Amino acid sequence: xxxxxxxxxxxxxxxxxxxxxxxxxxxxxxxxxxxxxxxxxxxxxxxxxxxxxxxxxxxxxxxxxxxxxxxxxxxxxxxxxxxxxxxxxxxxxxxxxxxxxxxxxxxxxxxxxxxxxxxxxxxxxxxxxxxxxxx
Amino acid sequence: xxxxxxxxxxxxxxxxxxxxxxxxxxxxxxxxxxxxxxxxxxxxxxxxxxxxxxxxxxxxxxxxxxxxxxxxxxxxxxxxxxxxxxxxxxxxxxxxxxxxxxxxxxxxxxxxxxxxxxxxxxxxxxxxxxxxxxx
Amino acid sequence: xxxxxxxxxxxxxxxxxxxxxxxxxxxxxxxxxxxxxxxxxxxxxxxxxxxxxxxxxxxxxxxxxxxxxxxxxxxxxxxxxxxxxxxxxxxxxxxxxxxxxxxxxxxxxxxxxxxxxxxxxxxxxxxxxxxxxxx
Amino acid sequence: xxxxxxxxxxxxxxxxxxxxxxxxxxxxxxxxxxxxxxxxxxxxxxxxxxxxxxxxxxxxxxxxxxxxxxxxxxxxxxxxxxxxxxxxxxxxxxxxxxxxxxxxxxxxxxxxxxxxxxxxxxxxxxxxxxxxxxx
Amino acid sequence: xxxxxxxxxxxxxxxxxxxxxxxxxxxxxxxxxxxxxxxxxxxxxxxxxxxxxxxxxxxxxxxxxxxxxxxxxxxxxxxxxxxxxxxxxxxxxxxxxxxxxxxxxxxxxxxxxxxxxxxxxxxxxxxxxxxxxxx
Amino acid sequence: xxxxxxxxxxxxxxxxxxxxxxxxxxxxxxxxxxxxxxxxxxxxxxxxxxxxxxxxxxxxxxxxxxxxxxxxxxxxxxxxxxxxxxxxxxxxxxxxxxxxxxxxxxxxxxxxxxxxxxxxxxxxxxxxxxxxxxx
Numbered sequence: 184x185x186x187x188x189x190x191x192x193x194x195x196x197x198x199x200x201x202x203x204x205x206x207x208x209x210x211x212x213x214x215x216x217x218x219x220x221x222x223x224x225x226x227x228x229x230x231x232x233x234x235x236x237x238x239x240x241x242x243x244x245x246x247x248x249x250x251x252x253x254x255x256x257x258x259x260x261x262x263x264x265x266x267x268x269x270x271x272x273x274x275x276x277x278x279x280x281x282x283x284x285x286x287x288x289x290x291x292x293x294x295x296x297x298x299x300x301x302x303x304x305x306x307x308x309x310x311x312x313x314x315x316x317x318x
Numbered sequence: 319x320x321x322x323x324x325x326x327x328x329x330x331x332x333x334x335x336x337x338x339x340x341x342x343x344x345x346x347x348x349x350x351x352x353x354x355x356x357x358x359x360x361x362x363x364x365x366x367x368x369x370x371x372x373x374x375x376x377x378x379x380x381x382x383x384x385x386x387x388x389x390x391x392x393x394x395x396x397x398x399x400x401x402x403x404x405x406x407x408x409x410x411x412x413x414x415x416x417x418x419x420x421x422x423x424x425x426x427x428x429x430x431x432x433x434x435x436x437x438x439x440x441x442x443x444x445x446x447x448x449x450x451x452x453x
Numbered sequence: 454x455x456x457x458x459x460x461x462x463x464x465x466x467x468x469x470x471x472x473x474x475x476x477x478x479x480x481x482x483x484x485x486x487x488x489x490x491x492x493x494x495x496x497x498x499x500x501x502x503x504x505x506x507x508x509x510x511x512x513x514x515x516x517x518x519x520x521x522x523x524x525x526x527x528x529x530x531x532x533x534x535x536x537x538x539x540x541x542x543x544x545x546x547x548x549x550x551x552x553x554x555x556x557x558x559x560x561x562x563x564x565x566x567x568x569x570x571x572x573x574x575x576x577x578x579x580x581x582x583x584x585x586x587x588x
Numbered sequence: 589x590x591x592x593x594x595x596x597x598x599x600x601x602x603x604x605x606x607x608x609x610x611x612x613x614x615x616x617x618x619x620x621x622x623x624x625x626x627x628x629x630x631x632x633x634x635x636x637x638x639x640x641x642x643x644x645x646x647x648x649x650x651x652x653x654x655x656x657x658x659x660x661x662x663x664x665x666x667x668x669x670x671x672x673x674x675x676x677x678x679x680x681x682x683x684x685x686x687x688x689x690x691x692x693x694x695x696x697x698x699x700x701x702x703x704x705x706x707x708x709x710x711x712x713x714x715x716x717x718x719x720x721x722x723x
Numbered sequence: 724x725x726x727x728x729x730x731x732x733x734x735x736x737x738x739x740x741x742x743x744x745x746x747x748x749x750x751x752x753x754x755x756x757x758x759x760x761x762x763x764x765x766x767x768x769x770x771x772x773x774x775x776x777x778x779x780x781x782x783x784x785x786x787x788x789x790x791x792x793x794x795x796x797x798x799x800x801x802x803x804x805x806x807x808x809x810x811x812x813x814x815x816x817x818x819x820x821x822x823x824x825x826x827x828x829x830x831x832x833x834x835x836x837x838x839x840x841x842x843x844x845x846x847x848x849x850x851x852x853x854x855x856x857x858x
Numbered sequence: 859x860x861x862x863x864x865x866x867x868x869x870x871x872x873x874x875x876x877x878x879x880x881x882x883x884x885x886x887x888x889x890x891x892x893x894x895x896x897x898x899x900x901x902x903x904x905x906x907x908x909x910x911x912x913x914x915x916x917x918x919x920x921x922x923x924x925x926x927x928x929x930x931x932x933x934x935x936x937x938x939x940x941x942x943x944x945x946x947x948x949x950x951x952x953x954x955x956x957x958x959x960x961x962x963x964x965x966x967x968x969x970x971x972x973x974x975x976x977x978x979x980x981x982x983x984x985x986x987x988x989x990x991x992x993x
Binding site: 192194195198215216218219220221222252258260261262263267306307 | 330357373397398402443
């Protein structure tokens with residue numbers, strides 16, 4: 184069993200804000216993150232599988248790239264997460280919830296390989312990992 | 319003469335958009351960058367000077383940090399550049415114009431040292447340098 | 454369950470040296486690391502938890518930062534590990550033992566989240582992970 | 589139990605090519621990777637063990653470096669993987685198969701520590717992990 | 724005047740070898756680099772110009788990317804430099820000569836901007852800069 | 859003319875401290891840097907020259923590495939800068955003064971190439987450049 188990881192990028196705007204709370208409460212909970220701002224997110228997707236006996240590959244990287252581009256990157260890149268992505272109209276677009284979002288978009292998407300982990304870096308100092316636990 | 323460089327970060331939302339042009343023209347010129355999105359910007363400021371004979375330092379880094387924080391980072395971090403920063407209400411917030419903005423905010427700001435270069439990385443693949451030429 | 458990781462830095466001096474052994478024996482075991490030298494350490498702390506249903510966060514990053522700063526960074530940063538940190542007056546300050554030290558300082562420190570892993574990079578080529586096994 | 593990781597590098601040429609298939613079929617499966625090209629590979633080897641009570645070390649890094657250099661780096665660095673390394677005369681030198689190769693060369697090689705993971709980065713965007721599962 | 728830099732990548736095989744010298748002489752001059760091996764090269768191209776008064780841009784990045792892709796990346800990526808690139812059939816494909824090659828391919832290629840510098844990283848520890856001096 | 863840069867590392871302890879001043883004055887000037895601490899320094903040395911017509915190289919990297927190792931790295935690596943390096947017994951070991959020290963050790967050291975720049979990173983956020991101006 185080999186775990187193959189591919190890194191990609193997307194740049195997006197967002198804010199951490201709960202609509203049912205007042206601006207002051209949001210400010211208290213999320214600090215300056217309650218302002219509209221943005222990030223260069225780094226996404227790492229890890230798939231587990233056995234290398235094919237002939238090709239030595241778990242996944243064709245070009246196929247993987249096309250799947251992740253269509254299902255994730257095209258949804259998030261150069262977007263305002265809170266307005267352009269349905270799920271974040273009601274959920275807060277934390278890096279934790281982004282990791283779950285990407286998991287839901289990619290699970291069972293690649294034939295012959297199992298999604299093992301989604302990692303999202305919000306900046307150089309913070310990242311969230313999701314292994315599908317509880318999904 | 320020593321050139322001392324300090325790196326800092328800010329995260330901001332913006333879009334590349336000329337208000338006097340139509341959405342279609344903006345889309346044609348700026349592509350997906352005409353959508354609201356965001357970045358983790360990296361800022362490098364370089365000051366030139368002679369190290370002090372006693373302390374061996376060109377600048378006190380803690381003083382430099384306080385100056386750059388007040389004059390630049392606090393203006394740009396966790397902001398929507400195009401709405402929260404006056405100059406970008408009329409100018410397009412390209413990385414080129416951001417470099418000029420930072421130069422104007424920092425020139426002659428540090429006693430005993432000369433601002434030599436402002437570098438801003440918009441992402442891992444693109445950065446702009448400004449040396450004050452033409453200012 | 455989401456695993457949230459935060460990276461921080463500290464710069465410290467140390468040497469690898471067993472007081473009960475001779476300088477020659479220390480030199481033989483630890484090589485040039487038996488000389489006083491220093492590092493920019495990078496610390497990654499990972500906490501596991503369920504995102505809060507309202508805020509979408511496992512931990513408030515500002516609270517986490519304050520806890521790690523007080524319990525770890527303020528103890529180690531700009532210090533001589535072997536003289537300024539009690540435990541390293543008797544134990545050798547290897548990156549392995551540093552990982553255990555940080556674990557002991559952070560376990561059960563963050564309400565609502567479980568410490569999952571402590572990773573310390575001594576330099577770009579070496580790091581130690583501790584998951585609390587055997588503690 | 590501490591997991592200690594050491595990073596090293598090697599630069600090598602290779603292509604992804606199955607000799608029993610036609611050039612067209614190889615082109616279809618592997619794309620431009622069926623051309624001879626090359627990489628700066630990054631290798632991370634992780635060994636698990638208990639720190640020695642006296643030295644605080646799981647492994648002597650200088651001993652580890654010597655073992656990995658002799659068993660792996662000297663075999664792969666500044667080589668054409670497909671011609672200079674026996675196993676890749678018949679297997680395709682994907683990053684997946686390279687991870688297995690390194691595992692086989694390093695398993696049980698370090699007294700007192702257990703090989704836990706081999707990670708190989710082919711470039712900044714792709715890496716494979718092998719934990720010995722199925723070996 | 725703003726200096727805008729764009730980073731790109733290519734992966735290629737090569738060796739340092741002078742055909743008119745014996746294998747032993749090549750080995751003596753170039754060491755293990757006289758073996759066929761390969762790298763993930765990083766290319767930085769810097770263009771200087773005045774930002775357009777309307778768009779705030781020195782260059783349209785999408786146009787720049789297309790030019791560099793066609794003139795440089797497509798010539799070098801996933802290639803054996805010494806066999807697939809005409810100039811390196813007679814010149815040695817050192818990182819110095821690669822920088823000159825890229826300069827010659829990109830000079831005067833971008834309307835309204837002047838090529839200022841070509842930087843090529845052969846690996847994390849070595850890079851060559853060429854400013855067109857002597858061309 | 860090509861500018862070739864080579865990066866190397868050294869790990870060292872130091873403090874910023876002027877012996878003729880009181881501990882309180884040192885604390886006021888240098889803050890926590892007046893405590894003994896340490897860094898993983900990164901050194902970049904840049905040499906300018908014309909590539910040799912036969913070999914395509916400005917410098918033999920193996921020769922350069924040997925020179926820098928003997929003249930600089932062996933003097934600074936795994937040392938306490940303030941006690942083990944003569945010049946820093948009287949000068950403060952700031953990154954500015956370290957850059958001048960390295961310049962003095964390397965100027966005119968490499969036959970056929972001119973030392974152009976010494977850059978030293980003290981950590982990921984700070985570096986000093988010296989071009990020999992005033993030497």
